[in-house]
Amino acid sequence: MKEDIITLGHGSGAGLTHELIADVFHKEFNLPSLDDSARISNRMVVSTDSFVVKPLFFAGGCIGTLSVNGTINDVSMSGSKPLYLLASFIIEEGFSIKDLKKIVQSMQQSAEESQVRIIAGDTKVVKRGECDGIYITTTGIGILPEDVNLSATNIQIGDEILVNGTLGDHSAAIINARQKLMLDPMPASDCAPLYGIVQFLLRTGKLKFARDATRGGIATILNEIYRETKLGIIIEEDLVPIKNTTKVLCDLLGLDVLYLANEGKLISFVSAMTQEMIGELKKQKYAEGAAVIGKVTDEVDGVYLRNSIGSLRPLRMLASDPLPRIC
Amino acid sequence: MKEDIITLGHGSGAGLTHELIADVFHKEFNLPSLDDSARISNRMVVSTDSFVVKPLFFAGGCIGTLSVNGTINDVSMSGSKPLYLLASFIIEEGFSIKDLKKIVQSMQQSAEESQVRIIAGDTKVVKRGECDGIYITTTGIGILPEDVNLSATNIQIGDEILVNGTLGDHSAAIINARQKLMLDPMPASDCAPLYGIVQFLLRTGKLKFARDATRGGIATILNEIYRETKLGIIIEEDLVPIKNTTKVLCDLLGLDVLYLANEGKLISFVSAMTQEMIGELKKQKYAEGAAVIGKVTDEVDGVYLRNSIGSLRPLRMLASDPLPRIC
Numbered sequence: 001m002k003e004d005i006i007t008l009g010h011g012s013g014a015g016l017t018h019e020l021i022a023d024v025f026h027k028e029f030n031l032p033s034l035d036d037s038a039r040i041s042n043r044m045v046v047s048t049d050s051f052v053v054k055p056l057f058f059a060g061g062c063i064g065t066l067s068v069n070g071t072i073n074d075v076s077m078s079g080s081k082p083l084y085l086l087a088s089f090i091i092e093e094g095f096s097i098k099d100l101k102k103i104v105q106s107m108q109q110s111a112e113e114s115q116v117r118i119i120a121g122d123t124k125v126v127k128r129g130e131c132d133g134i135y136i137t138t139t140g141i142g143i144l145p146e147d148v149n150l151s152a153t154n155i156q157i158g159d160e161i162l163v164n165g166t167l168g169d170h171s172a173a174i175i176n177a178r179q180k181l182m183l184d185p186m187p188a189s190d191c192a193p194l195y196g197i198v199q200f201l202l203r204t205g206k207l208k209f210a211r212d213a214t215r216g217g218i219a220t221i222l223n224e225i226y227r228e229t230k231l232g233i234i235i236e237e238d239l240v241p242i243k244n245t246t247k248v249l250c251d252l253l254g255l256d257v258l259y260l261a262n263e264g265k266l267i268s269f270v271s272a273m274t275q276e277m278i279g280e281l282k283k284q285k286y287a288e289g290a291a292v293i294g295k296v297t298d299e300v301d302g303v304y305l306r307n308s309i310g311s312l313r314p315l316r317m318l319a320s321d322p323l324p325r326i327c
Numbered sequence: 328m329k330e331d332i333i334t335l336g337h338g339s340g341a342g343l344t345h346e347l348i349a350d351v352f353h354k355e356f357n358l359p360s361l362d363d364s365a366r367i368s369n370r371m372v373v374s375t376d377s378f379v380v381k382p383l384f385f386a387g388g389c390i391g392t393l394s395v396n397g398t399i400n401d402v403s404m405s406g407s408k409p410l411y412l413l414a415s416f417i418i419e420e421g422f423s424i425k426d427l428k429k430i431v432q433s434m435q436q437s438a439e440e441s442q443v444r445i446i447a448g449d450t451k452v453v454k455r456g457e458c459d460g461i462y463i464t465t466t467g468i469g470i471l472p473e474d475v476n477l478s479a480t481n482i483q484i485g486d487e488i489l490v491n492g493t494l495g496d497h498s499a500a501i502i503n504a505r506q507k508l509m510l511d512p513m514p515a516s517d518c519a520p521l522y523g524i525v526q527f528l529l530r531t532g533k534l535k536f537a538r539d540a541t542r543g544g545i546a547t548i549l550n551e552i553y554r555e556t557k558l559g560i561i562i563e564e565d566l567v568p569i570k571n572t573t574k575v576l577c578d579l580l581g582l583d584v585l586y587l588a589n590e591g592k593l594i595s596f597v598s599a600m601t602q603e604m605i606g607e608l609k610k611q612k613y614a615e616g617a618a619v620i621g622k623v624t625d626e627v628d629g630v631y632l633r634n635s636i637g638s639l640r641p642l643r644m645l646a647s648d649p650l651p652r653i654c
Contacts, residue, residue: 004423004424004425005420005421005422005423005424006418006419006420006421006422006423006424006427006452007420007421007452008420008452008454009452010418010450010452011418011450011451011452011453012452017450020424020450021450023424024424024427024428024431025431025448025450028428028431028432028434028435029431029434029435029438029445029448030435031445031446035447036447036448036449037447038411038413038446038447040410040411040446040468044371046411046413046446046447046466046468047413047447048413048414048415048447048448048449048464048466049415049449050415050416050417050449050451050464051451052417052451052453052457083367084365084367084373086365086373086374086375086466087375088375088376088377088464089377090377090379090417090458090462090464091333091337091338092333093332093333093334093335094332094333094334095332095333096331096332096333097331097332097333097347097350097351098331100333100351101351101355104351104352104355104356105355107355107356108355108356108357111356118356118358119358119365119367119373120362120363120364120365120373120374120375121352121356121363121375122363122375122376122377122464123337123338123344123347123348123352124338124377124378124379124462124652125333125334125335125336125337125338125339125651126338126379126458126459126462126651126652127335127651127652129456130379130458130459130652131417131453131457131458131459131462132453132457132458135417135451135458135462137375137377137415137417137449137464139373139375139413139415139466141367141373324452324453324454325451325453325454325457
C-alpha cells in the first residue's frame, strides 16, 4: 500500500477499501475475505455493519432505519431469514435525547416490519468533537433454510441480471440533503428491507445469487462478482431504471447512477425468468420497478455498459468514491 | 429524564447509563433489559460492545486486545464457549495504517489465545475530527453447554464472593497513560480472557453466577446484582486484592478502587468452595491473585463495605463515572 494513512477512499467501498481489506484484514485475520457476512454453521448466518451516515435524518429514512435494514438485507441476501439484531451506539456528548429516541423508535419500527427482534446492545459516550452525533453498529443473525445455496459460483453464461427498482435513490437523497439542492420532487432514500424479494425469487426456482447494492452501487458489486467468477457482464443503459430527479442530479453533478448507493435495492442473477414471473415480482413490496438490466455473457471479458447506440464502455471498479458517510 | 442531552455520564456504565437504557432502549425495544449479551436459543449466546478507549495503546494492551477480550469475556460469563467474533471499524481519516495493523494483529493474537475465529467485519472511514482515531465494535457468538445455567437468581444467602486478582488495574493503566503520572512500577492493564477461569469454577460445581467487572468496577456490578436479587452483600475491605501502585494512585486522586474498571477480572458468586479448590484456582492462568472478598448476607440490605475496624459503609451506584472512554 503506497499511502501510510487512512483516507476517505479507504471507506468508500470501492477499490481502496478492497486494498485495505486485502492488506490488513485478510492477512491478519487469516481469512480468504473479510465480508460483512459469514456463515457460522451450516444454517446460521451473521453480519455486522457500522453506520455513520450524514445527515442523520433524511428523506426516506434515518441512521436508525438504515442500521436495521442494512444489516437485515446483508443477512437476507444469503436466502436466510433474519431473526435477531444487536445494536451498539457511540454517541457524542451533547446529542439530543429526543433525536436518540426518534432514531431508536425508527429502529424498532424497521425491526418489527421484518419480524426481527433487537435483543442486546451497548452504549458508549464520547466527548464533544470525538464523533459526529451518533454512530450505530448492528449485527444481524439469521437462519438459512437447508435447501438454499446462493453463491456467485452458481452464476453461468446466459443468466439475467435483475434489479428490483430505480437505482441511486439513497445517494440522491443524501446528496440533496447535504447540498440543499431543493430538487423537486425531493429525492427520498429507498431504505427498505429486501428479505421478501429474495424469498419471492427463491420460490421461482430461478435465483442463483443476490447482493444488496449499497456503497459503490451496482457497478462495484458487478466488478466484485466479475473478479470472483471471471464471467463477462453487459448492462444495457436503456434498461436501467432511474428516477427523473436522480437523472437530473447525476447530470448536474457529473455522477454515474451505477456507482450511487442504494439501501433498498438488490442485484440478482437469475436464469430464464418468465415474463409472468417478472410480472408477479413487480407485485411484491419494494419491487414495483423491477427490471432485467443485463446479462452474463461471453461477448466481453469484464463489466461493460452498452448504450442505446450499441457501443460498449467498461464499468471499472473505482479507486474511491466522492461521497463519504453515505451509510 | 431531567436532561435532554447526552452527557458523558450516560456512557459511564453507572446510574445515568442505567437511566438512559431504561428510558430509551428498554422502552422502545420492548425488552426487560438491554444487556450487551443475550441468549438467542437454548444454547447460543451473543454479545456486542463498542470500544472507544483512549489512549489507543497503553501498558498491558490496546483497543484491539480490549475489543476482543472484552466481548469474549461477556460471552464467557454465561458459561459459554466463545467461538466466533465479528469486528466493525470506524476509522478517522489520517489514521496511521501502521497503527491499524498493530491493532488488527493484536486482535488476531487475542482471538487465537481464546481459540476464537474472527469471521466477518466492516470498515467505515469518517473525516478528520469526526471520530478520535479508531472505534471498534465487536460481536461475539458462543455455545452454552446444556447443563450450564449461571444466573443471578441462583445466588443465596451465605454464598461467597470471589475475584480472580487485583482490582482496578485497567483504570490505573489508563489514568497513568493519560495523566503521564510516571508511577513506578508503571500500572499495566489486566486485559485478559476469562473463559478458562469460568470453566474452572464450573468444574468445581460451586459456581452460581459470574460477571466481568468492567466499566463501573465491582461496586457497580454488585449494585446491579443487588437490584436483581434484593440480597445483602458485604465486601471486606482488607480482603480486596489491590496492587500497591493502584493504591497510591487512588490515594493521590481520591479514587475508590471498587469503582475502577477491570478488563481481566470477574466477580463470581460461589457456594462453599474448599481451600483446596481456591488453591487450585490460583494455579489457573489469570487467577494467581484470586481471593474471596465478601459474602451474600442477611446482615444488611444493600451493598456494603466493611473496613478493618468493622464499620460498614454503603457502596452506592454512582450516577456517573469520572473517567470517560475507559473501554
